[in-house]
Amino acid sequence: MNYRHAYHAGNFADVFKHIVLTRAVEYLKRKGKPFRVIDTHAGTGFYDLSSDEAQKTGEWRDGIGKLVEAMVPTEALSLIAPYLDIVARFNPGGGVRFYPGSPTIARELLRGQDRL
Template identity: 55%
Template sequence: MNYRHAYHAGNFADVHKHVALVAILLHLRKKGKPFAIIDTHAGGGLYDLAGPEAVKTNEAGEGIAKLRGAPVRTPALRCYLEIVDAFSDRYPGSPLIAAQLLRERDRLIAIEKHPEEFESLRRALAPFRNAHAVCGDGYRQLNALLPPPERRGLVLLDPSYEETDEMETLATAFAGAYRRFPTGIFPIWHPLKVKSRIEAFAGELRSAGPLKLLSLTIDVDHTDSSGDRLSAAGVLVVNPPHGLDLEMEAASAEILPLLARGAGASAMVDWISPPR
């Protein structure tokens, strides 16, 4: 195992992805009917921003640290910052952020493959009665978990892209998951280095069926093409809730100036397959 999210927790890409996650969960909470959240690549759940990994990269210093105390207006961004600020020098990952937004009858299933990360995840989720940590392969677990009995919810697919064929694996797993749960909301995180690769990936996702697909991207340093350090990333959202596009435009307009490393920084919200 090479990838450890502790080096990257709270960076610009986490901020952008987690704001989108919160925005979607706030939509799901608008209706009384319970929902399920499945986080297929959950990570360790809670990260020490004063620990050696975070200090070494300073990615959180250029990410979440820039937002602390900022006077933000967009509801999803405010909610995200309220959750994150409660952890001060630690950063909550996607399962812990999601767990804070569960209501009495909602459920979270968070899957992590690597035993050490899983142990941390298990501890982070222990206080939440309706959050379950599972040690296993997130792609494989999907078969058994979908459709959820609630018939409402989201499946976050957030792999570390350690394998060169990860996009193909993900697209195949998504096709099966979408067949089982065509009304689910699927946020899929991706790094953004080569635009044509993401376009091809989005094309593969679309071949799963007549889905709605929204692309949310952030590029904090347009001039950085060195490839050493991530400077652009995105979330492809299958079946985004109505209004997510406008909310993420507003949230992105607030976070971009805080996270930008260069003058060419940008954040985009684009429909790849709009609602009909």
């Protein structure tokens, strides 16, 4: 099987996985002790959703594309805000052209004493 994540980056499953990753890292940070994130199946750390690969499938439109435009209830927004903040950092002009992968999301969340 030939799998290239650039065709699927930002799809609904990717968004779900990255929200769970964000929540898990935020939970681990509640303790003062350092920790290490090991992702054995991470793709690259960054995706351009205007690339030929991402445009060919357009899967990101039903994932992160919908989420950034959605009216998210306040209760849910508080749970996913750290994730959305990271996505927004890579898209300072608004919208979503650039999408961070798992390694980038983890790196953005880690403290100085934590490791990736």
